[in-house]
Amino acid sequence: MIEAIPTPFIVIFVGLLAVMAFVGLNAVVLVYLERKIAGFIHRRPGPYEVGPPCFPHGILQPVADGLKLVGKQIFTPKGADSFLYWLAPMISIAPAIVCFIVIPFGPHLQVINTNVGLILILAFTGINVLALCLAGWASQNKYGLIGAARDISQGVAYEIPLLLVVLSIVFMTGTFNLFDIADGQGAWPWQWYIVYQPLAFILFFICALAETNRNPFDLPEAESELTAGFHTEYSGMAFACFFLAEYAYMVVAACIMAILFLGGFQGPGAPGIWWFLAKIYVLLLIMIWIRWTFPRVRFDQLLNICWKWLIPLAVLNLLITLAVIAL
Amino acid sequence: MIVKSLSETLSGMWSLLVGMRVTAGNFKSPQITVHYPRQVTNLDGYRGHIELVPSDEDPTKSKCIACSNCVRICPGACISLKASKPKKKAAAEKKDAPGTETETQPEGKKEAPPKKAKPELQSFVLDYNYCCLCGLCVESCPSGALRYSSDVYVAGFTRQEFVYDLLSRLQYQAQKKEQ
Numbered sequence: 001m002i003e004a005i006p007t008p009f010i011v012i013f014v015g016l017l018a019v020m021a022f023v024g025l026n027a028v029v030l031v032y033l034e035r036k037i038a039g040f041i042h043r044r045p046g047p048y049e050v051g052p053p054c055f056p057h058g059i060l061q062p063v064a065d066g067l068k069l070v071g072k073q074i075f076t077p078k079g080a081d082s083f084l085y086w087l088a089p090m091i092s093i094a095p096a097i098v099c100f101i102v103i104p105f106g107p108h109l110q111v112i113n114t115n116v117g118l119i120l121i122l123a124f125t126g127i128n129v130l131a132l133c134l135a136g137w138a139s140q141n142k143y144g145l146i147g148a149a150r151d152i153s154q155g156v157a158y159e160i161p162l163l164l165v166v167l168s169i170v171f172m173t174g175t176f177n178l179f180d181i182a183d184g185q186g187a188w189p190w191q192w193y194i195v196y197q198p199l200a201f202i203l204f205f206i207c208a209l210a211e212t213n214r215n216p217f218d219l220p221e222a223e224s225e226l227t228a229g230f231h232t233e234y235s236g237m238a239f240a241c242f243f244l245a246e247y248a249y250m251v252v253a254a255c256i257m258a259i260l261f262l263g264g265f266q267g268p269g270a271p272g273i274w275w276f277l278a279k280i281y282v283l284l285l286i287m288i289w290i291r292w293t294f295p296r297v298r299f300d301q302l303l304n305i306c307w308k309w310l311i312p313l314a315v316l317n318l319l320i321t322l323a324v325i326a327l
Numbered sequence: 328m329i330v331k332s333l334s335e336t337l338s339g340m341w342s343l344l345v346g347m348r349v350t351a352g353n354f355k356s357p358q359i360t361v362h363y364p365r366q367v368t369n370l371d372g373y374r375g376h377i378e379l380v381p382s383d384e385d386p387t388k389s390k391c392i393a394c395s396n397c398v399r400i401c402p403g404a405c406i407s408l409k410a411s412k413p414k415k416k417a418a419a420e421k422k423d424a425p426g427t428e429t430e431t432q433p434e435g436k437k438e439a440p441p442k443k444a445k446p447e448l449q450s451f452v453l454d455y456n457y458c459c460l461c462g463l464c465v466e467s468c469p470s471g472a473l474r475y476s477s478d479v480y481v482a483g484f485t486r487q488e489f490v491y492d493l494l495s496r497l498q499y500q501a502q503k504k505e506q
Contacts, residue, residue, distance in 0.1 A: 041350045044360040293350040294343065309336070 012101070015111030019100040027247040028062040034288050035061065041292045069243075072236035077140055080233070084138035089234065089241035092131035095124035096248035103255045104179040106265045106273035117178040118166065121256060125211065128249060129155035132213075132220060135242070136230035147229025150299060151220035154210060157306040158217075162207040164314035165200045168321040169193060169260050178256075182264025187271065194261040199317050201261045203310055205283075208253035210306070212246065215291035219299055250287060254280040370477040376455050377464060378476035379497045386501040389494060390472035393446040397464035397473060403457035406464060410446040448494060455481070455489040 032047070036057075039046025047058030076082045102117035104110040114120065129152060136148020172193065173181050185192050194201045210217040221229035231242045258264055258279040267275030297305070361368050379389040393410030465473045483489060 037354070040354045040358070043353055043356060043358050045358055045362070048362070289347065289350065293346050 011111065015101055016097065019097055019111065022100065023097055023244065023248045023251070026251050027244050028066070030247050030250070030284060030288075031062045031065065032059070033285070034291075037285070037288050038292050041289075066240070069236055069240040074234075074236035074238050077233045079140040081138040081140070084134050085233075086238070088131050088135035088138060089238045089245075091134065092128055092245040093241045093248070095127040096245045096252065099124050099248075099252045100255075102178060103252075104182055104259070104264060105276050107183075107271050109265075109273055110179060113177070113179050115175070115177050118170065118176040118181075118256075121178075121252065122163065122166065125249060125252060126155075126159065128245065131245075132230045132242075135234070136220075139230075139233035141233050143226040143228070143232045144230050147220045147222075147226050147232070150222075151213070151230060154213075154217065154219060154302060157303055158207045158210040158310070161203055161306065161310040161314040162211060164311070164318050165204045165207065166260070168197060168200055168314075168318045171318075171321055171325055172196065178259050178264075182259045182266060185263040185266050187263070187266050187268050189263075192261060192263040192266075197261065197317070197321070199313065200321075201257070203314050203317065204257060204261070206305075206310060208257065209287065209290065210302070212249045212253055212287075214250065214287055216294040216297050217302060218296060219302060222296055224296075250284060251280060254283040254287070257283055367479075370479065373477050373479065374460060374462065374475040375478045376458060376460075376476055376481070376491065377453060377473050377493070378478075379451060379493050380472050380474050381497060381501060386504065387498045389448050389451070389497060390470050391448045391451065391468075392470045392472070393448050394469060396467045396469060400463045400467045402461060402463070403454075403459055405454040405457040406451070407454075408451045409449040411449050412446050451493045453491045453493055455491060456486050 036046040045057075047061035050058045050064045051060035076085055099121045101111040102114055102120050104113070132151040132155075133148045136144040136146075136151070169181070170176060173184055175181060189195070209215075213220050219229075220226075221231065226232070231239055234242060255276075258276060262279045262283075263275075264279075265271050265273060265276040267278075379391060382388045382390045391408070393408060395408065398404075398406050398408060462475070465475065481489070
């Protein structure tokens with residue numbers, strides 16, 4: 001029976017399972033870190049009470065949060081388009097999981113090594129914009145609708161500098177294969193592409209914050225203005241899907257940054273998944289740090305940053321890269 | 328024009344870094360949260376119900392000289408105390424023997440020439456139901472035998488639970504401290 005199934009399918013199936021576990025585990029860790037760091041920055045302990053004494057410092061808080069979300073009632077608001085309404089969270093989470101399939105976690109740890117890995121990730125992360133748009137549109141709620149509108153204009157605007165920045169790296173390496181890009185960099189920090197492309201790294205980081213709807217660019221779900229933006233009406237596991245997807249996209253963004261600019265799994269000593277995880281977690285911690293430092297930008301400011309600064313700078317960066325390569 | 332907007336942008340980006348340094352500093356500095364039920368830090372100035380101050384020699388005994396100043400001054404009449412004289416002291420026998428009534432020794436200092444026997448406190452009962460926390464008893468006590476307790480956990484189902492026998496409370500606390 002099992003022999004009848006072609007090996008690639010088994011690989012993909014097992015890989016998907018592992019990736020789902022990775023996404024879930026990351027979400028748990030990140031939720032805990034997020035709340036703890038928020039607490040520490042506010043000079044309070046963060047989650048502290050959940051769990052018996054053998055689990056100090058509220059380490060079971062994410063579990064409790066997850067159980068709460070599973071246990072809550074999910075319902076469709078009156079007048080909502082129920083098909084699109086329930087489709088949206090699935091469209092949001094599913095591509096996020098697919099993105100991890102092409103990411104090289106270590107020299108021998110990658111589900112599929114494909115030549116179009118980078119394009120695949122860029123394409124699949126783009127679907128999230130559609131999901132949030134559907135969610136906001138289908139939930140028959142003014143806050144949801146405004147959140148969706150904001151998300152689209154933000155997502156479309158920030159996709160451009162992101163792609164331009166990625167393009168400059170691709171021109172440098174001549175490949176879309178993530179494994180080759182990571183493998184082309186050396187073990188030591190001065191051999192990484194961040195040294196050749198520091199501006200590109202900063203631009204990519206800013207765009208990644210905007211694309212993942214993180215502070216200071218979390219306008220689609222701006223709590224103080226839009227209640228919760230596009231997911232205002234969602235509860236229970238439907239909300240959890242959006243939540244999980246947000247953290248998954250954060251991790252994807254950190255993974256791409258680590259691969260494109262920070263040498264991926266390369267590192268002093270032996271290359272491996274430990275270097276990769278260390279790098280993405282440093283990046284994620286910086287993202288969380290930024291979230292609890294800066295206030296949200298206004299919407300015109302958000303678009304001005306993109307169209308007046310990021311896109312010209314990204315074009316400039318691309319042109320300089322091309323000139324250097326041509327010489 | 329361009330120079331101005333460029334310098335504004337650069338100073339803006341610098342301010343972002345300054346902001347991140349501020350939050351990092353807060354991250355590292357100690358927390359100011361008090362983990363309340365496990366940790367209580369703000370009871371120093373708390374004025375709970377009154378309690379007896381243990382005497383310096385014997386922690387199970389009170390500093391009270393049974394003068395009854397507190398009983399007289401209390402606007403809610405919530406304090407009642409009983410005192411007795413130790414019988415061995417001969418000097419005290421001039422006046423009546425029973426010595427159990429509360430107002431045996433009003434203002435001991437005036438009437439008390441050298442070898443007067445000290446009355447001993449037998450019971451000190453506070454009916455907290457009628458206490459208005461005015462603190463006159465603490466202020467009027469000549470021997471400093473009363474103070475505010477830091478007992479914040481006062482809750483009960485009946486009025487009887489708020490009638491405190493402060494002398495036995497003092498003895499109980501002294502025993503507990505020994506253990």
